[in-house]
Amino acid sequence: MNGMRLDERLALAVVGPPMEHDDARIRKAVDGKVVVVTGASFGQGEATARLLAANGAIVVMAARTRPRLAEVAAEIRAAGGRAHAYPLDLVNPDAVDRFAARVLDDHGRVDVLIHNAGKSLRRSVFRSALRPQDMESMVGVNFLGPMRLTLALLPAMRDGGGAHIVNIASAGVQMPTAPRWGFYIACKDGFDRWLRSVAMESKRYGITVTSLYAGHIKSRMVATGWVAMSPGHTPEQAARTVAYAITRRPRTMQPRGFTALNVARTALAAPLEVVLSIFDGRAGETAASEAAFAAAMAGRGADPASGGTATGDRADS
Ligand SMILES: NC(=O)c1ccc[n+]([C@@H]2O[C@H](COP(=O)([O-])OP(=O)(O)OC[C@H]3O[C@@H](n4cnc5c(N)ncnc54)[C@H](OP(=O)(O)O)[C@@H]3O)[C@@H](O)[C@H]2O)c1
Numbered sequence: 001m002n003g004m005r006l007d008e009r010l011a012l013a014v015v016g017p018p019m020e021h022d023d024a025r026i027r028k029a030v031d032g033k034v035v036v037v038t039g040a041s042f043g044q045g046e047a048t049a050r051l052l053a054a055n056g057a058i059v060v061m062a063a064r065t066r067p068r069l070a071e072v073a074a075e076i077r078a079a080g081g082r083a084h085a086y087p088l089d090l091v092n093p094d095a096v097d098r099f100a101a102r103v104l105d106d107h108g109r110v111d112v113l114i115h116n117a118g119k120s121l122r123r124s125v126f127r128s129a130l131r132p133q134d135m136e137s138m139v140g141v142n143f144l145g146p147m148r149l150t151l152a153l154l155p156a157m158r159d160g161g162g163a164h165i166v167n168i169a170s171a172g173v174q175m176p177t178a179p180r181w182g183f184y185i186a187c188k189d190g191f192d193r194w195l196r197s198v199a200m201e202s203k204r205y206g207i208t209v210t211s212l213y214a215g216h217i218k219s220r221m222v223a224t225g226w227v228a229m230s231p232g233h234t235p236e237q238a239a240r241t242v243a244y245a246i247t248r249r250p251r252t253m254q255p256r257g258f259t260a261l262n263v264a265r266t267a268l269a270a271p272l273e274v275v276l277s278i279f280d281g282r283a284g285e286t287a288a289s290e291a292a293f294a295a296a297m298a299g300r301g302a303d304p305a306s307g308g309t310a311t312g313d314r315a316d317s
Contacts, residue, residue, distance in 0.1 A: 011231030014257035015215040019240035020247050023055055029247045031056030034107045038088065039117030041068040043219030044168065047239035048114060053081030060103055062088035063117060090117055090145025091137055100152030109160040110153050112246060115146045115167045118188070120221050122180045122289055131296065135183055142187035147194060154202065162206020166245045167195050171213040171258050176269040179280035210245040213254035214238065
């Protein structure tokens with residue numbers, strides 16, 4: 001927070017969940033522990049892997065972009081940390097099962113599982129009507145993939161005497177509606193609701209769950225347009241919100257501003273829908289979204305579910 005303007009600090013105090021600033025406390029929570037971070041190649045996941053490894057964690061990093069993942073893991077090791085890179089595509093069920101089996105074979109246990117990987121899509125439903133694959137990729141990465149990974153690791157967590165699961169949900173699920181983000185928000189909300197039930201069943205085995213309803217993170221996911229200009233956490237600050245989830249193990253975390261919104265949202269739902277509808281009518285597609293859609297429809301291989309700048313070689317397993 002040092003060097004930030006007062007208005008930036010105030011904005012973060014309202015739109016961001018709390019951060020863990022005490023590195024000694026992080027070290028106490030993760031030193032020597034096996035911590036799985038999905039989506040560790042970029043953004044919040046990468047920053048989280050770096051922060052936890054710097055505080056003694058054995059970090060298991062997973063994502064699709066092999067070279068980037070290997071590069072980040074090598075940098076962590078060069079700095080004296082312990083990091084292992086595993087290619088993983090959450091959309092591929094077999095790859096998820098193989099990943100879970102390899103992690104348990106290689107490390108014997110999982111102490112912390114961070115469901116960080118995610119993919120956003122802001123696109124008119126009429127455009128998605130031309131692209132049913134939008135629906136499949138959203139469900140795979142944001143809902144079925146993390147669900148399958150949880151199922152594959154839960155028995156070992158129980159047999160190991162307990163663990164902690166952090167789900168990076170979105171504060172957006174608490175809005176009454178999210179025009180153009182329907183697939184993304186529905187999948188994030190669906191997985192979180194499932195995991196909240198898992199939390200009730202698993203706590204008797206020492207497995208605790210934190211739902212972290214993230215506000216805006218200034219990552220490649222929202223790197224363009226009006227969304228990018230709204231106040232939010234840098235990936236490094238966002239990593240400290242994940243660290244807070246690990247050190248304090250709250251059941252839920254959310255931006256402070258959303259607490260007030262939640263209280264008011266039942267009464268405000270109808271007027272909010274009107275405001276969101278007007279806003280959506282004026283906002284239109286971002287330039288990045290236009291470009292990604294045009295490229296995908298032309299069959300030139302761009303990632304249709306990306307509003308950002310995903311790059312690099314990808315692997316399914
Ligand atoms: N950015 C925001 O404003 C915001 C707000 C609320 C919640 N969130 C959530 O925060 C989390 C982190 O997002 P971020 O902002 O850091 O975005 P990001 O920089 O785009 O990172 C997303 C990560 O997920 C990985 N990923 C994407 N598809 C995958 C797949 N099929 N299989 C495995 N890994 C996959 C990506 O790696 P590869 O491309 O290499 O696979 C990347 O490492 C996400 O769950 C997101 O939904 C973000």
